[in-house]
Amino acid sequence: MNLGPMEIGLIILAVLLLFGYKKLPDASRSMGRSMRIFKSEMKGMKDDDVRAKDEARTTPVTGQIVAPSPVAGATPVTPVDLEAEAAAAEARAATARAAAERARTSAASADTAR
Template sequence: MAGLGPMEIGLIILAILLLFGYKKLPDASRSLGRSLRIFKGEMKGMKDDDVRTKDAAKTSPVRGEVLPPATAADREREALEAEARAAEARAAELRARATQAGPADRTR
């Protein structure tokens, strides 16, 4: 199979120009660029998820395996996560109370 020569490339460009028109080409190319950026980002996200999954598999305990003791940084992170969960629960409770209160209660 031979490569594309200048004549074939010119015909392809002419066909695209006739198909879309010169006014729509910038919008079409912009949309194509956005789509490719989104696709690239999703592929990178999937790669990152695979790496995280492999790392989690390496660090997750196997039956009978003893894990090393948690470091101070691990304990601090767990404490912060617990505090964040408690704050989220409190916020959800306050939102629920606000939705239960009638409009007359809010104007006071």
């Protein structure tokens, strides 16, 4: 389907009649902004894909143990240290649950005493 000069002229005339000559610059401006936003979003999506591919190359396989990179003056973390940290965190959580339960029972007993 080829558009000749007559068809293009009719399309321009129809657009002018529909929108009016005062609204066309605003419409063109908003169309340009929309295109810029669309292009920047597409570029951002492509950048995210590139970053995801780079991370996929450096992401360890499931089950693989990866030691953190050494920092000057830092002690290396061993799996035993991590297990001890997990046990300590569980103990703190149990203590917090027990304290919450004691507070709940004391508040309930205070309500029944009234």
